[in-house]
Amino acid sequence: MWLIAGLGNPGPQYAQTRHNAGFMVIDRLAARWSVSVTSRGFHSLTASTRVGEEQVLLLKPQTFMNESGLAVGEAVRWYRLGPERLIVVYDDLDLPLGKIRLRYKGSSGGHNGMKSILQHLGTETFGRVRIGIGRPLKGRSVIDHVLSPFSPDELSTVRPALNRAVELIEIAVQEGFEKAMSKV
Secondary structure, rough: EEEEEEEOOOOOOHEEEHHHHHHHHHHHHHHHHOOOOEEEEOOOOEEEEEEEEEEEEEEEOOOOOOHHHHHHHHHHHHOOOOOHHEEEEEEEEOOOOOOOEEEEEOOOOHHHHHHHHHHHHHHEEEEEEEEEOOOOOOOOOOHHHHHEEOOOHHHHHHHHHHHHHHHHHHHHHHHHHHHHHHOO
Protein backbone atom coordinates (compact mmCIF):
# COMPACT_ATOMS: atom_id res chain seq x y z
CA MET A 1 0.00 0.00 0.00
CA TRP A 2 1.07 3.55 -0.75
CA LEU A 3 0.05 6.69 1.13
CA ILE A 4 0.20 9.89 -0.89
CA ALA A 5 -0.37 12.98 1.23
CA GLY A 6 -0.80 16.38 -0.38
CA LEU A 7 -0.29 19.31 1.97
CA GLY A 8 -2.51 22.36 2.08
CA ASN A 9 -4.99 24.26 4.18
CA PRO A 10 -8.67 23.31 4.38
CA GLY A 11 -11.41 25.65 3.29
CA PRO A 12 -12.45 27.39 0.08
CA GLN A 13 -10.53 30.57 0.93
CA TYR A 14 -7.26 28.61 0.52
CA ALA A 15 -8.27 26.40 -2.41
CA GLN A 16 -6.13 27.99 -5.13
CA THR A 17 -3.32 29.36 -2.99
CA ARG A 18 0.36 28.53 -3.43
CA HIS A 19 0.39 26.69 -0.10
CA ASN A 20 -2.21 24.28 -1.49
CA ALA A 21 -0.05 22.94 -4.32
CA GLY A 22 -0.08 19.54 -2.58
CA PHE A 23 -3.89 19.49 -2.52
CA MET A 24 -3.91 20.44 -6.22
CA VAL A 25 -1.76 17.41 -7.08
CA ILE A 26 -3.98 15.10 -5.00
CA ASP A 27 -7.04 16.43 -6.84
CA ARG A 28 -5.36 15.72 -10.18
CA LEU A 29 -4.39 12.20 -9.08
CA ALA A 30 -7.97 11.58 -7.97
CA ALA A 31 -9.30 12.75 -11.34
CA ARG A 32 -6.77 10.59 -13.20
CA TRP A 33 -7.71 7.54 -11.13
CA SER A 34 -11.48 8.32 -11.15
CA VAL A 35 -11.96 8.64 -7.38
CA SER A 36 -13.32 11.38 -5.14
CA VAL A 37 -11.31 12.58 -2.17
CA THR A 38 -14.36 12.93 0.06
CA SER A 39 -14.17 10.18 2.67
CA ARG A 40 -13.19 11.24 6.16
CA GLY A 41 -10.52 9.64 8.27
CA PHE A 42 -7.19 10.43 9.90
CA HIS A 43 -8.17 14.12 10.30
CA SER A 44 -8.26 14.20 6.49
CA LEU A 45 -10.26 13.86 3.33
CA THR A 46 -9.28 10.56 1.74
CA ALA A 47 -9.79 8.31 -1.25
CA SER A 48 -8.64 4.74 -1.71
CA THR A 49 -7.99 3.11 -5.06
CA ARG A 50 -5.86 0.61 -6.91
CA VAL A 51 -3.18 1.65 -9.36
CA GLY A 52 -2.06 -1.42 -11.22
CA GLU A 53 -1.29 -3.95 -8.50
CA GLU A 54 -0.88 -1.33 -5.78
CA GLN A 55 -3.40 -0.10 -3.23
CA VAL A 56 -3.16 3.70 -2.81
CA LEU A 57 -4.61 6.02 -0.20
CA LEU A 58 -4.81 9.69 -1.17
CA LEU A 59 -4.81 12.05 1.82
CA LYS A 60 -5.64 15.75 2.15
CA PRO A 61 -5.08 16.67 5.82
CA GLN A 62 -7.79 18.96 7.20
CA THR A 63 -5.66 20.03 10.16
CA PHE A 64 -4.17 23.20 8.61
CA MET A 65 -0.63 23.15 7.32
CA ASN A 66 1.22 23.47 10.63
CA GLU A 67 -0.40 20.29 12.00
CA SER A 68 -0.14 18.11 8.89
CA GLY A 69 1.92 15.55 10.81
CA LEU A 70 -1.05 14.68 13.00
CA ALA A 71 -2.99 13.38 9.98
CA VAL A 72 -0.07 11.81 8.13
CA GLY A 73 1.33 10.17 11.26
CA GLU A 74 -2.05 8.71 12.19
CA ALA A 75 -2.52 7.15 8.73
CA VAL A 76 1.04 5.78 8.62
CA ARG A 77 0.61 4.15 12.03
CA TRP A 78 -2.88 2.77 11.25
CA TYR A 79 -1.67 1.03 8.09
CA ARG A 80 1.74 0.19 9.61
CA LEU A 81 3.47 1.67 6.59
CA GLY A 82 7.20 1.89 6.27
CA PRO A 83 8.56 5.26 5.17
CA GLU A 84 9.33 3.83 1.72
CA ARG A 85 5.54 3.70 1.14
CA LEU A 86 4.88 7.38 1.91
CA ILE A 87 5.00 10.26 -0.55
CA VAL A 88 4.34 13.82 0.64
CA VAL A 89 3.56 16.50 -1.96
CA TYR A 90 3.99 20.15 -1.00
CA ASP A 91 4.91 23.66 -2.09
CA ASP A 92 8.51 24.90 -1.90
CA LEU A 93 9.56 28.55 -1.70
CA ASP A 94 13.15 27.71 -2.53
CA LEU A 95 12.34 26.27 -5.94
CA PRO A 96 11.56 28.53 -8.88
CA LEU A 97 7.93 28.70 -9.92
CA GLY A 98 6.89 25.50 -11.67
CA LYS A 99 10.02 23.45 -10.92
CA ILE A 100 9.69 19.99 -9.38
CA ARG A 101 12.12 18.14 -7.13
CA LEU A 102 11.85 14.64 -5.77
CA ARG A 103 13.84 13.61 -2.71
CA TYR A 104 13.80 10.64 -0.42
CA LYS A 105 15.41 12.15 2.64
CA GLY A 106 16.08 15.53 4.21
CA SER A 107 15.05 18.23 6.62
CA SER A 108 11.90 20.30 6.54
CA GLY A 109 13.66 23.13 4.71
CA GLY A 110 11.70 25.52 6.92
CA HIS A 111 8.30 24.27 5.68
CA ASN A 112 5.98 24.11 8.70
CA GLY A 113 3.88 21.25 7.34
CA MET A 114 7.02 19.19 6.83
CA LYS A 115 8.30 20.11 10.30
CA SER A 116 5.09 18.68 11.73
CA ILE A 117 5.36 15.49 9.67
CA LEU A 118 9.00 14.94 10.65
CA GLN A 119 8.06 15.40 14.30
CA HIS A 120 5.14 12.96 14.14
CA LEU A 121 6.95 10.31 12.10
CA GLY A 122 10.31 10.54 13.84
CA THR A 123 12.16 10.07 10.54
CA GLU A 124 13.43 12.19 7.65
CA THR A 125 13.34 9.25 5.24
CA PHE A 126 10.29 9.16 2.96
CA GLY A 127 9.39 10.34 -0.52
CA ARG A 128 8.81 14.02 -1.16
CA VAL A 129 7.54 15.77 -4.26
CA ARG A 130 8.23 19.48 -4.00
CA ILE A 131 6.44 21.98 -6.26
CA GLY A 132 8.26 25.27 -6.76
CA ILE A 133 6.25 28.38 -5.93
CA GLY A 134 9.17 30.83 -5.90
CA ARG A 135 10.03 33.46 -3.36
CA PRO A 136 7.82 36.50 -2.66
CA LEU A 137 8.57 39.77 -4.37
CA LYS A 138 10.63 42.23 -2.37
CA GLY A 139 8.54 43.83 0.36
CA ARG A 140 5.97 41.04 0.47
CA SER A 141 5.86 38.69 3.44
CA VAL A 142 6.26 34.94 3.05
CA ILE A 143 2.87 34.37 4.71
CA ASP A 144 1.11 36.71 2.26
CA HIS A 145 2.91 35.00 -0.61
CA VAL A 146 2.04 31.40 0.28
CA LEU A 147 -1.56 32.22 1.19
CA SER A 148 -2.28 34.14 -2.01
CA PRO A 149 -3.59 32.57 -5.20
CA PHE A 150 -1.46 32.09 -8.29
CA SER A 151 -1.90 34.81 -10.91
CA PRO A 152 -3.18 33.68 -14.34
CA ASP A 153 0.37 33.96 -15.73
CA GLU A 154 1.75 31.91 -12.84
CA LEU A 155 -0.94 29.27 -13.35
CA SER A 156 0.25 28.76 -16.93
CA THR A 157 3.65 27.84 -15.47
CA VAL A 158 2.36 25.86 -12.48
CA ARG A 159 -0.26 23.69 -14.23
CA PRO A 160 2.32 21.70 -16.26
CA ALA A 161 4.35 21.15 -13.08
CA LEU A 162 1.29 19.84 -11.22
CA ASN A 163 0.53 17.51 -14.12
CA ARG A 164 4.15 16.33 -14.24
CA ALA A 165 4.03 15.65 -10.49
CA VAL A 166 1.03 13.37 -11.12
CA GLU A 167 2.97 11.45 -13.77
CA LEU A 168 5.98 11.08 -11.49
CA ILE A 169 3.86 9.88 -8.57
CA GLU A 170 2.22 7.30 -10.79
CA ILE A 171 5.69 6.06 -11.82
CA ALA A 172 6.71 5.93 -8.14
CA VAL A 173 3.66 3.84 -7.22
CA GLN A 174 4.13 1.40 -10.09
CA GLU A 175 7.92 1.23 -10.39
CA GLY A 176 9.35 2.70 -7.18
CA PHE A 177 10.26 6.16 -5.95
CA GLU A 178 13.86 5.85 -7.14
CA LYS A 179 12.64 5.28 -10.70
CA ALA A 180 10.49 8.41 -10.49
CA MET A 181 13.47 10.41 -9.16
CA SER A 182 15.50 9.34 -12.18
CA LYS A 183 12.83 10.84 -14.49
CA VAL A 184 13.15 14.38 -13.17
